[in-house]
Amino acid sequence: xxxxxEVKNIRTYFHTQDGVVKAVDGVSYDVNRGETIALVGESGxxxxxxxxxxxxxxxEPAGKIISGEILFNGVDLLKLxxxxxxxxxxxxxxxxxxxxxxxxxxVLTIGRxxxxxxxxxxxxxxxxxxxxxxRLLKLVGIPHPERRVYEYPHQFxxxxxxxxxxxxxxxxxxxxxxxxxxxxxxxxTIQAQLLELIRNITKELDxxxxxxxxxxxxxxxxxxxxxxxxxxxxxxxGQALDVYHQPCHPYTAxxxxxxxxxxxxxxxxxxxxxGQPPDxxxxxxxxxxxxxxxxxxxxxxxxxxxxxxxxPGHFAACWISQRxxxxxxx
Amino acid sequence: xxxxxxxxxVFERPPHTLWGDAIIRLRRNYFAMGGLAFIILLSLAAxxxxxxxxxxxxxxxxxxxxxGPSAQHWMGTDQLGRDTFARLLYGARTSxxxxxxxxFIVIVIGLPIGAIAGYAGxxxxxxxxxxxxxxxxxxxxLLIILLRSVLGGSIYMLFLAIGLVxxxxxxxxxxxxxxxxxxxxxxSAAKAMGGMGPYIxxxxxxxxxxxxxxxxxxxxxxxxxxxxxxxxxxxxxVKPPTPSWGAMIQDGFNLIFSKPxxxxxxxxxxxxxxxxxxxxGDGLRDALDPKxxx
Numbered sequence: 001x002x003x004x005x006e007v008k009n010i011r012t013y014f015h016t017q018d019g020v021v022k023a024v025d026g027v028s029y030d031v032n033r034g035e036t037i038a039l040v041g042e043s044g045x046x047x048x049x050x051x052x053x054x055x056x057x058x059x060e061p062a063g064k065i066i067s068g069e070i071l072f073n074g075v076d077l078l079k080l081x082x083x084x085x086x087x088x089x090x091x092x093x094x095x096x097x098x099x100x101x102x103x104x105x106x107v108l109t110i111g112r113x114x115x116x117x118x119x120x121x122x123x124x125x126x127x128x129x130x131x132x133x134x135r136l137l138k139l140v141g142i143p144h145p146e147r148r149v150y151e152y153p154h155q156f157x158x159x160x161x162x163x164x165x166x167x168x169x170x171x172x173x174x175x176x177x178x179x180x181x182x183x184x185x186x187x188x189t190i191q192a193q194l195l196e197l198i199r200n201i202t203k204e205l206d207x208x209x210x211x212x213x214x215x216x217x218x219x220x221x222x223x224x225x226x227x228x229x230x231x232x233x234x235x236x237x238g239q240a241l242d243v244y245h246q247p248c249h250p251y252t253a254x255x256x257x258x259x260x261x262x263x264x265x266x267x268x269x270x271x272x273x274x275g276q277p278p279d280x281x282x283x284x285x286x287x288x289x290x291x292x293x294x295x296x297x298x299x300x301x302x303x304x305x306x307x308x309x310x311x312p313g314h315f316a317a318c319w320i321s322q323r324x325x326x327x328x329x330x
Numbered sequence: 331x332x333x334x335x336x337x338x339x340v341f342e343r344p345p346h347t348l349w350g351d352a353i354i355r356l357r358r359n360y361f362a363m364g365g366l367a368f369i370i371l372l373s374l375a376a377x378x379x380x381x382x383x384x385x386x387x388x389x390x391x392x393x394x395x396x397x398g399p400s401a402q403h404w405m406g407t408d409q410l411g412r413d414t415f416a417r418l419l420y421g422a423r424t425s426x427x428x429x430x431x432x433x434f435i436v437i438v439i440g441l442p443i444g445a446i447a448g449y450a451g452x453x454x455x456x457x458x459x460x461x462x463x464x465x466x467x468x469x470x471x472l473l474i475i476l477l478r479s480v481l482g483g484s485i486y487m488l489f490l491a492i493g494l495v496x497x498x499x500x501x502x503x504x505x506x507x508x509x510x511x512x513x514x515x516x517x518s519a520a521k522a523m524g525g526m527g528p529y530i531x532x533x534x535x536x537x538x539x540x541x542x543x544x545x546x547x548x549x550x551x552x553x554x555x556x557x558x559x560x561x562x563x564x565x566x567x568v569k570p571p572t573p574s575w576g577a578m579i580q581d582g583f584n585l586i587f588s589k590p591x592x593x594x595x596x597x598x599x600x601x602x603x604x605x606x607x608x609x610x611g612d613g614l615r616d617a618l619d620p621k622x623x624x
Contacts, residue, residue, distance in 0.1 A: 055522055061452070090523035097522075102515040107537045107620055116533075117523040152620040168523065 002074060003030040004208050005054070005176055010068030012046075012053045015061075019281040023049040023063075025232035031176065036202060036209040038223035038240065040216055040255070044277060046232040047212045048098075051178045054210075055089055072176070091121035094169040095178040096198075099185055100161035104153035110137070110164050111149035117171045136167040140197060159190040163197070170201055177202065178210045183218075195222055216252075217259045220244040228252050231278050231288035234307065238314030246329070248316035251289050253328040287319065295320055295327045352617040362613020365606035369426075372603065376422035385413035387420035388571040396589055405595045408581060412571075414595055421573035421596070425603070428489060428558040428574070429551040435493025436550060440500030441536075441543070447501070448508025449531045459505065466498045471560065478566045485568055492557050496550060503546050507539035541615040548611025552604040575600050 012024040024046045031037050039047045052058050053065050056077065070077040077088065094117070097103040104113060114136055115129025124132065130149060137145035140163040153161055162182060169177050179198060183191035199222055202209045211223055219226050220240045227237040228249065236249040247253040257271035275292040278284055284291065286301040293300065297319055305317040320327065356362055375382060385403075391411035398406045405414035447458040474491045481487035511517070512535060520530050536543075559576015561567035568574050575596045582593030 057518055057521055086524045086526055088524075089521065095519075095522045097515060097519055099515060103519040105516040105520070105534050105538070107540075107618075108534070116520065116525065120524045154620065165519075168519075 001033070004033045004035075004073065005031040005210075006069070006071040007050070007054065008069040008071065010050065010053055010070065011066040012049050012058055012063060013066050014063045016281075021280045022232050022283065023280060024053060025280075025283070026068075027229070027232070027234055029227045029234065029237065031208045031210060033175070034202075034206045034208055035225070036199070036211060036223045038211045038213060038219040038226045039229055040213060040219055040226055040252075041229035042214055042255075042273075042277065044280075045229045046280075047214075047229050048180055050229070051095070051180055051210060051212055054178065055093060055095060056085055057089075057095075087121070090117040090174070091172045092174050093176045093178070094172070094174045095180060096162075096165050096169045096182045098181040100158065100165045101153075101185070103165060104161060106153055109150050109152055110156065114149075114164065114168050114171055117168065121172045132171070133167070136171055137164065139170075139201070140164070140167045141193075142167075159186050159194065162186060162190075162194055166194070166198060166201065170205060170207070173205055174207060176208045176210070178212070180212045181214070182211075183213075191218075198222075215259070216244070216255050217261075228255070231283060232280055233288065233317065235289065235318070236314075236316040237307075238311075242311065242314045246311070246314075246326070248310045248314060248321040248326065249289075249318045250293050250295055250320065250328050252316075254292075287317075351620065352614070355617040356613050359613040359616065361609040362617075365609030365613070368602065368606040369610065372422055372606075373426060375419055376426060379416070379419040379423070382419060383413065383416045385416035387417050387573050388412065389416075396585075396592075398589075398591055406589075406591050408578075408592060409585070414578075414592065417573040417578060418575070418595060418599055421575045421578055422599070424485070424568050424572065424574035425555045425558065425576065425600070427485070428492065429555045429603075429607075431489040432493040432496060432554040433547050433550060435490060436497045436500050437547070439493070440497030441504055443497070444501030444504030445508060445531050445536065448505035449512060449527055449535065451509070451512075455505070459502075462498050462501055465495075466502070470495045470557070471564075474557070474561060475564075475566060478561075483566075483569065485572075488558065488561070488567065492554050496554060496557075499550065500543065500546060503542060504536075504539060507542060508535050511535045511538050537618075540618045544614045544618070545611050548607045548614075551607050552600070555600065555603075 007027060007029050009026050009028050010024060011022070011026055014021040014023055027046070027050050029037065039050065041047050049058060054070055054077065056065070058065060065078060068078070072093065077085065080088065104110070111130045111133040114133035115124065115126060118124040118129045118132055119126065134145045134149045137148055142148050142160055142163055156164060182198065183194050186194065195218060198209065213219060223240050225237065226240045226243045227234050228243065228251065229235065230251050236243060236247065236252050243252060244256070247256060254271070254273040258273060260270060273292055278288050278291065284301070286303055287305050290296045290300040299319050305319050305322065307315045307317045308322050310316050310321050316322070389412060391407065393411070394403065394407050395411040396407060396409055397403055400406070403413050403415065405418065407413055443458060443462070447455040473495050477491040477494060478487070481491060508531070517530060517534060520534050555576060558567050558574055559579055562574055562577035563580045567577065578596040579593060579600065582596060586593050
């Protein structure tokens with residue numbers, strides 16, 4: 001069966017005063033029906049932009065999807081008319097934004113904002129929409145939903161707002177949910193609750209999920225496959241456990257080493273990745289990670305590596321691992 | 331967590347709309363309610379003027395000109411021997427009507443133009459706002475004089491003429507507010523749920539801009555009343571002997587040193603009305619902010 005979503009070689013550029021920022025530069029990935037994948041990478045590597053590109057919500061006129069295909073159920077979203085795209089957003093694909101504090105309208109009740117999508121896509125009346133909103137609030141674990149549905153965002157705590165955002169995203173039972181760092185702004189205990197909630201709901205509704213995160217720690221637990229992004233490119237992808245245990249790209253290895261782990265002795269210090277991601281206006285000629293890589297070869301600064309299969313189903317864009325060595329493995 | 335579906339839901343209380351909530355909050359604001367009460371009382375008094383005073387607004391008592399307040403004439407008489415209290419009551423009809431009806435015209439024209447410019451942005455915004463700038467730069471009184479000569483002399487055309495000049499402020503305000511609001515995250519969130527431009531403007535952006543819009547309108551009301559006064563002074567406002575507060579203030583101003591009460595009473599009336607609108611406007615702005623909900 002064809003995958004639900006196939007992103008093929010998209011390039012999303014931003015035209016700024018200083019030049020063209022190649023935020024997403026030839027990224028491909030796919031999501032199967034009901035599957036959870038993770039897009040991982042540090043801030044500014046193009047994760048969010050590549051996800052917003054799916055919904056065609058990149059801020060125009062500065063940002064533009066230059067080329068590529070986004071096949072959703074075999075239909076290229078980039079070729080749809082605006083009206084057709086409106087029917088897609090919220091109904092078939094929805095998104096959970098990073099910051100629930102600012103992503104909810106302060107002057108509308110939570111219930112109204114949940115029922116909005118139902119009114120657009122299911123022709124529900126406001127009354128039916130509010131009833132459904134109450135049910136959804138209950139579903140995402142908000143106590144006293146029949147009361148809460150009439151409250152305003154500022155009366156909700158951070159974690160509850162994110163639950164409300166989840167309720168909005170699942171309202172029309174979309175086939176794909178994009179969760180853009182859904183747990184970055186809440187504390188660790190709430191993070192775990194929210195991720196469990198998202199997992200349970202996507203499982204229950206058989207919804208595919210793109211989990212965007214910078215935290216490799218949560219990836220292995222929730223996602224089936226992982227795509228690691230660096231400087232607008234995917235540098236490694238494969239089954240979550242393979243990537244987690246046998247990273248084939250020094251960047252992934254670096255990310256893993258910089259996550260605190262409870263099962264290691266305390267005296268082992270965290271290993272930060274030194275340096276900064278490259279300037280996306282004028283990316284380096286060779287491997288984008290070369291300047292920060294401790295293991296780099298002469299070839300790395302000359303030729304840009306492409307994704308190659310290292311082990312079955314596990315791909316990496318790295319000259320070092322493509323030679324069959326992994327010096328970062330202990 | 332178990333996922334439950336089809337659980338019956340019982341409503342504890344009726345749905346609250348933005349305005350429903352606002353009215354509840356407004357009722358708790360005594361200053362705003364005082365302002366509203368004053369405006370309603372004044373409107374009733376203006377409508378029922380013949381029941382309150384037996385003097386007509388044009389009755390001249392030539393043996394009693396320029397008198398101070400007395401039992402017979404509560405607020406004295408003017409230079410034609412007309413009862414000031416009666417003229418104040420009848421004048422409230424003109425002034426309230428000018429103040430309020432021009433705002434309807436201002437909203438009907440200025441709000442959509444500002445909203446379209448603010449939401450659409452880019453070239454549309456540029457064209458609309460350049461037109462607004464031209465309107466803004468044109469001297470108000472000159473434009474009203476021009477419009478008065480084209481539209482004719484009736485009082486309704488006076489509302490229209492003042493409204494056609496005053497809408498630019500609101501459209502600039504609305505446009506500015508929308509420009510700032512449309513880059514907020516909740517707008518992208520609404521778009522991501524399939525919301526289209528007009529819906530997002532109406533449902534998400536304008537309610538967030540209501541506070542400043544209402545403040546601006548409440549301050550526009552006294553301005554319109556003054557504009558009418560200025561027009562009456564140069565003879566293209568309401569036609570004498572129809573009284574208006576503006577015209578009465580202008581009359582009183584000429585005799586400010588010899589007969590100060592002629593200026594005093596209409597000036598106090600206008601000041602109180604302005605204060606009432608300001609309190610009401612302040613109260614409405616607070617009431618429309620959901621964060622004030624208790």
